[in-house]
Amino acid sequence: MRTPIVAGNWKMNKTIAEARELVNALRDELTRVAASGKAQVVLCPPFIAIPQVAALVKDTPIKVGAQNLFWEVKGAFTGEVAPTMLNEVCDYVIIGHSERRQYFGETDESVNKKVQAALAHHLIPIVCVGENLQQNEAGQTQAVVGAQVRAAFKEISRDDARGIVIAYEPIWAIGTGKAASGPGANAVIGLTIRGALADLYDEATAQAIRVQYGGSVTPKNVAEFFAQPEIDGALVGGASLVAADFIAICKAAVE
Ligand code: PEP
Numbered sequence: 001m002r003t004p005i006v007a008g009n010w011k012m013n014k015t016i017a018e019a020r021e022l023v024n025a026l027r028d029e030l031t032r033v034a035a036s037g038k039a040q041v042v043l044c045p046p047f048i049a050i051p052q053v054a055a056l057v058k059d060t061p062i063k064v065g066a067q068n069l070f071w072e073v074k075g076a077f078t079g080e081v082a083p084t085m086l087n088e089v090c091d092y093v094i095i096g097h098s099e100r101r102q103y104f105g106e107t108d109e110s111v112n113k114k115v116q117a118a119l120a121h122h123l124i125p126i127v128c129v130g131e132n133l134q135q136n137e138a139g140q141t142q143a144v145v146g147a148q149v150r151a152a153f154k155e156i157s158r159d160d161a162r163g164i165v166i167a168y169e170p171i172w173a174i175g176t177g178k179a180a181s182g183p184g185a186n187a188v189i190g191l192t193i194r195g196a197l198a199d200l201y202d203e204a205t206a207q208a209i210r211v212q213y214g215g216s217v218t219p220k221n222v223a224e225f226f227a228q229p230e231i232d233g234a235l236v237g238g239a240s241l242v243a244a245d246f247i248a249i250c251k252a253a254v255e
Helices: 016-035 047-056 098-103 108-120 133-137 141-152 158-162 182-200 203-208 222-226 243-252
Strands: 005-009 040-044 063-066 092-095 124-129 165-168 210-214 233-236
Touching: 005 092, 005 210, 005 243, 016 040, 016 047, 016 243, 040 092, 047 063, 092 108, 108 124, 108 141, 124 141, 133 141, 141 165, 141 182, 158 203, 165 182, 182 203, 182 210, 182 222, 222 233, 222 243, 233 243
Parallel strands: 005 040, 005 233, 040 063, 063 092, 092 124, 124 165, 165 210, 210 233
Antiparallel strands: none
């Protein structure tokens, strides 16, 4: 049985004061969800708010994640944040989000280096993969997503692979209000993503790895995703910024 994981990606939103306010609004309800043991809940604020958020959820089962990291542990890398800095305050780290691939030069190679660095420093990677609209319409989803998975898991051992979380996020669904269909996302995750993992490792490993869906998840459409057998939770952007919406989405994971 794979335990679903619901992660809120706040992107570049919320000052420290606003982050505190949001966590205070989320904490009691999300603590109940996470304490049920039926789902894990992760908040991924901007770097600067992470220590504050971590302190606020310290005595709860709610986990904290970062939205990126660099693969070196220290040195002359102005503006970057090391895994050894993050693992003091985080358990998770999002890697390869499409916005980082699109705006900040993230490549399949850098994603793989970051996954290796995260694992080496006891951070759980949430690795994002997904095709853009053009690729989707050209029937290239399987090729694109399969290649992203293979590149991200390059030189990752079977044991380490089992601890990685994948987020299938079709780019055309992120922040657009046009979510994938539940069965559509289920098919990509089951056939393409687990298929690539089975080729890389074996069927048991492919079945053990948690794969979330992400892309315009809302309280209204979330049940359709959580009803799918291949989907293990959600990576939520916009709706994770609204306390009532994120609470409703997290609750749906344990219903
Ligand atoms: C995301 O940021 O990863 C995301 C899926 O955003 P949204 O839920 O707003 O589409």
